[in-house]
Every structure is written in C-alpha cells, then in structure tokens.
Amino acid sequence: xxxxxxxxxxxxxxxxxxxxxxxxxxxxxxxxxxxxxxxxxxxxxxxxxxxxxxxxxxxxxxxxxxxxxxxxxxxxxxxxxxxxxxxxxxxxxxxxxxxxxxxxxxxxxxxxxxxxxxxxxxxxxxxxxxxxxxxxxxxxxxxxxxxxxxxxxxxxxxxxxxxxxxxxxxxxxxxxxxxxxxxxxxxxxxxxxxxxxxxxxxxxxxxxxxxxxxxxxxxxxxxxxxxxxxxxxxxxxxxxxxxxxxxxxxxxxxxxxxxxxxxxxxxxxxxxxxxxxxxxxxxxxxxxxxxxxxxxxxxxxxxxxxxxxxxxxxxxxxxxxxxxxxxxxxxxxxxxxxxxxxxxxxxxxxxxxxxxxxxxxxxxxxxxxxxxxxxxxxxxxxxxxxxxxxxxxxxxxxxxxxxxxxxxxxxxxxxxxxxxxxxxxxxxxxxxxxxxxxxxxxxxxxxxxxxxxxxxxxxxxxxxxxxxxxxxxxxxxxxxxxxxxxxxxxxxxxxxxxxxxxxxxxxxxxxxxxxxxxxxxxxxxxxxxxxxx
Ligand code: GLC
Numbered sequence: 105x106x107x108x109x110x111x112x113x114x115x116x117x118x119x120x121x122x123x124x125x126x127x128x129x130x131x132x133x134x135x136x137x138x139x140x141x142x143x144x145x146x147x148x149x150x151x152x153x154x155x156x157x158x159x160x161x162x163x164x165x166x167x168x169x170x171x172x173x174x175x176x177x178x179x180x181x182x183x184x185x186x187x188x189x190x191x192x193x194x195x196x197x198x199x200x201x202x203x204x205x206x207x208x209x210x211x212x213x214x215x216x217x218x219x220x221x222x223x224x225x226x227x228x229x230x231x232x233x234x235x236x237x238x239x240x241x242x243x244x245x246x247x248x249x250x251x252x253x254x255x256x257x258x259x260x261x262x263x264x265x266x267x268x269x270x271x272x273x274x275x276x277x278x279x280x281x282x283x284x285x286x287x288x289x290x291x292x293x294x295x296x297x298x299x300x301x302x303x304x305x306x307x308x309x310x311x312x313x314x315x316x317x318x319x320x321x322x323x324x325x326x327x328x329x330x331x332x333x334x335x336x337x338x339x340x341x342x343x344x345x346x347x348x349x350x351x352x353x354x355x356x357x358x359x360x361x362x363x364x365x366x367x368x369x370x371x372x373x374x375x376x377x378x379x380x381x382x383x384x385x386x387x388x389x390x391x392x393x394x395x396x397x398x399x400x401x402x403x404x405x406x407x408x409x410x411x412x413x414x415x416x417x418x419x420x421x422x423x424x425x426x427x428x429x430x431x432x433x434x435x436x437x438x439x440x441x442x443x444x445x446x447x448x449x450x451x452x453x454x455x456x457x458x459x460x461x462x463x464x465x466x467x468x469x470x471x472x473x474x475x476x477x478x479x480x481x482x483x484x485x486x487x488x489x490x491x492x493x494x495x496x497x498x499x500x501x502x503x504x505x506x507x508x509x510x511x512x513x514x515x516x517x518x519x520x521x522x523x524x525x526x527x528x529x530x531x532x533x534x535x536x537x538x539x540x541x542x543x544x545x546x547x548x549x550x551x552x553x554x555x556x557x558x559x560x561x562x563x564x565x566x567x568x569x570x571x572x573x574x575x576x577x578x579x580x581x582x583x584x585x586x587x588x589x590x591x592x593x594x595x596x597x598x599x600x601x602x603x604x605x606x607x608x609x610x611x612x613x614x615x616x617x618x619x620x621x622x623x624x625x626x627x628x629x630x631x632x633x634x635x636x637x
C-alpha cells in the first residue's frame with residue numbers, strides 16, 4: 105500500500121454513540137470503559153478509526169451536544185483518566201480516535217453563559233448573541249430554532265433576547281468575537297495535545313449569522329406536515345460570508361499537529377458543500393457527504409446519479425466520503441429493508457472515499473419503536489415523529505437480557521430493539537452468512553485492495569435498470585461492483601469476452617470465475633469482482 109495517503113483517506117471510520125454502546129457500570133448508560141472493553145471487537149471487525157459523539161460534562165438537554173466543560177469528561181461516561189486509557193488502548197490496536205467538537209453553542213449552564221447572562225456589561229456578554237426586543241417587545245426577528253419555535257428566548261433580568269438555533273438550553277456562541285474563537289481553539293488544542301486524532305465538528309453551517317439579523321424568507325414549498333424548521337429558508341443563518349476564514353483557522357491549528365483530521369457536519373447542497381474543502385484544500389478534510397441519507401428513492405439509477413454528481417462536483421484533489429446514517433437519521437436497514445441493508449454495506453465499502461459507518465449498521469440494526477412518553481430527544485417534545493431516539497437504541501451484543509448492553513437487572517436508557525435475540529454480535533459471529541460477517545469480509549477485502557482504497561471510480565454502462573455497476577481501478581488492479589437493487593434476478597451484460605473472479609457476493613455463498621458478458625445476480629444481490637485492468 106502506498107504511503108502517500110493519510111489514514112483518514114484509506115481507513116474506515118466507525119461512529120459510536122457513547123450512551124448506547126456498552127454500559128460497564130450498570131447505570132443504564134453506556135460509558136468509556138464499556139467502549140474500551142469492545143476495542144477488540146472493533147479491531148476484529150476491521151474498522152480504522154472511532155468517532156465518539158460528545159463525552160463532555162453536560163446537563164444532557166441534547167444528550168451531550170450541550171456542553172458545560174469542553175476539556176473534561178462527563179461522570180456518566182467516566183473520567184479523563186478513562187478517556188486516556190481508551191485513547192491509549194485504541195492506539196495500541198492501531199485505531200484512531202476522533203472526538204465530537206461542538207463550536208456553535210454551549211450549554212446554558214456553561215460558566216461562560218452564566219456570566220454572559222449576568223448583566224449587559226459583563227465581560228462575557230459579547231460571547232453570545234444578545235439582541236434587544238423588536239419594537240413590539242417580541243423576538244428580534246423571525247429566526248426559528250431547529251428544534252421548533254422561535255430561536256430567541258427572552259432573559260427577563262437583562263431585558264434582552266439570546267439566540268439558540270437548537271434547544272433553549274443551547275445558546276449560540278458569537279463567532280464574530282475573536283475571544284470566543286481563541287477560547288474554542290484552546291479547547292481544540294487541549295485534545296490534540298492529548299493525542300486525539302481529530303474532530304467531527306458539529307453544526308458548522310450555522311456558525312456565523314447575518315450581521316444585520318435580517319428576517320429569513322418564507323419557504324414557498326413548505327406544507328403542513330413538513331418539518332417546522334423548513335417553514336423558513338435559513339438564508340441568513342446558513343453558510344454566511346466569513347465562514348471560510350474560520351475554517352482556515354481551524355485547519356491551520358490542526359495542521360500544527362501531525363496527521364489529524366477535521367470532519368465537518370455541513371448540511372448544505374453539494375455545490376456549496378464543496379467550498380468547505382477550501383480553494384487550496386485548506387479547510388475541512390472531509391465535509392460530510394449526506395447525499396445517500398437524503399435520497400428520496402433508493403433505486404439504482406438515483407444512486408448512480410448521486411454518486412456521479414458528487415464525484416463530478418468534487419474539487420481537484422478533494423477526498424470523498426460516504427455516509428448511510430448517523431445518530432440523527434433513520435437507520436439504513438429500516439429505510440431500505442433487511443435484504444438491501446446487505447447491498448448498502450457493499451456500496452458503502454466499495455465506493456471511492458472514506459466510509460463512515462454508524463454503530464450497529466454492521467448488524468443490520470433497525471430503528472426501534474417508542475411510545476411518546478418513552479422518548480427523550482428534545483426534538484420529540486412537540487414532534488414525536490422527528491424523534492431521534494429510534495436510531496440511538498443500545499448496541500446489540502448478545503441474546504442475554506438487554507442484549508448484553510447493560511448488566512442484567514438494569515434498565516437501559518432507551519429500550520433495546522425487539523429483534524435483538526437474532527440480530528446481535530454473538531449470534532451473527534456464529535452465522536457465516538450474517539450481515540456482520542459480510543461487513544467484516546468487505547472491510548478485509550477493502551483493506552487489502554489498492555483498487556478499493558485508492559483507485560479511481562467509474563460508472564459502467566449496462567442494460568439492467570435495477571442494477572448499478574461501477575469499476576474501481578488503481579494502476580493494474582481493477583475491481584468491478586455490480587449491485588442489484590431489485591428483488592428479482594437480473595443479468596448484467598458487459599461487452600467483454602473476459603471473466604471476473606468473484607471476491608464477494610452479498611449472499612456470501614459463491615466465488616470463482618464468471619463471464620462478464622452474463623453476470624447473473626439474484627434479487628438484492630451485489631457482487632464484487634476482480635477483473636483484468
Ligand atoms: C448536530 C448533531 C445533533 C445535535 C445538533 C445540535 O446536528 O448531530 O445531534 O442535536 O447538532 O448540536
């Protein structure tokens with residue numbers, strides 16, 4: 105394998121939602137020692153880096169995305185020492201560690217905000233976004249919180265409103281204030297010094313807001329039933345001028361350490377997303393690519409178009425990445441069904457660029473069903489249909505009580521999926537044809553193949569409308585991937601006299617040579633072939 109690429113380009117990233125991975129101390133909530141105890145599993149699986157959703161002290165109004173101390177660990181998850189142990193043990197196993205960094209807002213219980221709200225003249229007043237009421241005494245403008253309702257909350261004692269684009273307990277920091285920037289960069293350095301390999305940076309697209317605080321325009325396409333946040337077009341809060349300077353600052357800071365990565369959460373259309381690589385590729389290493397998550401139809405032609413559009417839009421030298429789901433979005437196995445979940449693992453792990461996997465995808469984990477009163481997500485308060493709890497259920501380790509997530513007798517913070525007795529790590533490790541074994545095999549083939557880790561991407565024309573076929577090539581190594589997104593058998597015909605050697609079928613039941621002129625695929629089957637370049 106060539107060494108001209110970085111680990112975050114050749115590797116596969118695995119997202120852990122710490123509350124839900126493994127509860128080592130029986131309080132119903134996952135923790136750092138729990139994650140450390142599963143590092144051998146992650147190594148066995150074959151991923152390269154672990155991204156942990158926030159582990160910092162927090163009142164948990166938004167499950168850790170509301171931080172009171174950026175340089176410590178929440179006691180629920182353990183101690184700073186547990187974090188160091190985790191980091192050390194991960195590095196021992198050649199696993200990189202990426203922490204979640206939340207720059208847009210703190211908790212309202214963060215000492216900065218506590219000071220900021222003390223008085224209009226407090227030193228920290230300008231660290232957050234305070235505005236006078238409108239002439240009628242109401243909020244300063246029409247901006248909406250992404251969690252519903254006005255983005256402004258009135259603070260009686262000081263007679264001003266503060267801005268929160270998320271929960272009322274998540275006041276937005278003022279990134280136009282150089283002191284805020286410096287303080288946040290100090291927080292980043294704290295972890296980089298400790299050996300953390302990078303950050304997934306939260307909610308970046310809204311970091312700066314319109315300096316004139318103009319009203320957002322109404323969205324003419326909005327209709328009742330659509331998410332409330334779509335009612336207005338977030339014109340004056342998203343992707344504002346000045347963002348790229350901040351991105352360059354963050355990147356420059358990161359570059360003073362060796363081999364660290366910045367992955368940016370930027371909910372933007374592809375063209376605007378691409379600008380966050382930076383004109384000189386000097387901004388975010390990997391702006392998250394959520395194309396697959398938002399695809400309205402999961403069909404071969406739509407998937408192909410998405411891949412081609414994204415590949416074409418990438419700036420020269422920019423490295424792609426692919427995501428099927430995360431802690432905010434419906435699980436892929438629920439969106440596409442059990443059968444196609446296998447196919448999507450092959451897709452994710454054979455496209456060009458860094459795959460980012462969400463915990464449990466390797467098992468085919470599904471969304472859970474919850475009653476409204478069982479929901480914990482702040483987003484569910486007014487709109488249970490938008491609850492993210494269903495995708496955050498405990499990892500399914502084995503067939504024992506609570507799927508082995510919490511010690512027997514303890515109730516996990518969210519219910520375990522009802523299918524846990526068949527769908528769990530222990531059972532799937534025993535079943536040579538499980539989706540877990542498929543994922544592991546795909547990760548192993550990917551790791552050993554320059555064509556898959558480094559090679560170019562090219563779509564391959566063929567007749568079957570339900571199949572998506574593409575080629576990955578690196579010098580003389582070439583792989584062909586043929587995915588059948590229908591439940592019916594299909595024959596893929598390429599104008600070639602040659603044969604290909606099957607490296608993997610999603611059904612895990614065949615290998616050997618097949619003619620490229622007649623590749624038979626069963627319903628929902630994908631095959632990965634080695635072919636002559
Ligand atoms: C991001 C996170 C989400 C969180 C929000 C506010 O979108 O992924 O979980 O609620 O930011 O921090």
